[in-house]
Amino acid sequence: MPKIDKSEQEWRQELTPEQYRVLREKGTEAPFSGEYDHVFEPGTYRCAGCGAELFDSDAKYDSGCGWPAFSAPAGDEVVEEETDASYGMVRTEVLCASCGGHLGHVFPDGPHPTGLRYCINSASLKLDER
Numbered sequence: 001m002p003k004i005d006k007s008e009q010e011w012r013q014e015l016t017p018e019q020y021r022v023l024r025e026k027g028t029e030a031p032f033s034g035e036y037d038h039v040f041e042p043g044t045y046r047c048a049g050c051g052a053e054l055f056d057s058d059a060k061y062d063s064g065c066g067w068p069a070f071s072a073p074a075g076d077e078v079v080e081e082e083t084d085a086s087y088g089m090v091r092t093e094v095l096c097a098s099c100g101g102h103l104g105h106v107f108p109d110g111p112h113p114t115g116l117r118y119c120i121n122s123a124s125l126k127l128d129e130r
C-alpha cells in the first residue's frame with residue numbers, strides 16, 4: 001500500500017471539519033446521522049481522505065447500529081487494525097492502510113461467513129457508485 005503522509009494543516013485544508021474530526025482526530029459521528037447509514041447503492045466505498053478502495057457495497061449490510069456496517073474490507077491490506085482502549089472499552093480500531101485515517105471499529109458480531117462487523121463512519125467514506 002502506498003503510504004500517504006500529509007501535515008495536519010494539509011489535512012485541515014482538504015477535508016471538511018467533520019471528515020477531519022473523524023479521520024484525523026478519531027472522532028465518531030452521531031449514530032443514524034451519517035450520509036451512508038442507509039445507502040445500499042452498488043459501488044465502491046473509498047477513503048474520504050486519500051481515495052483508497054476500502055469496502056465494496058456487496059459487503060455492506062443493515063446492522064441497525066446507526067453507522068454503515070460491512071462484513072469485510074475490499075482486501076486484506078486496505079485497512080489496518082489496532083487495539084483501542086479508550087473510553088474504558090477494549091475495541092479494535094480500523095484505519096485506512098494508506099493514509100492512517102480513522103475509519104471506525106470492528107466487532108465480532110457480524111454476519112456469516114466472516115462474523116465481523118466493520119462499523120465505519122460515513123464521514124470517512126466516499127461512495128463511487130457503479
Ligand SMILES: [Zn+2]
Nearest residue numbers: 047050096099
Ligand atoms: Zn485513506
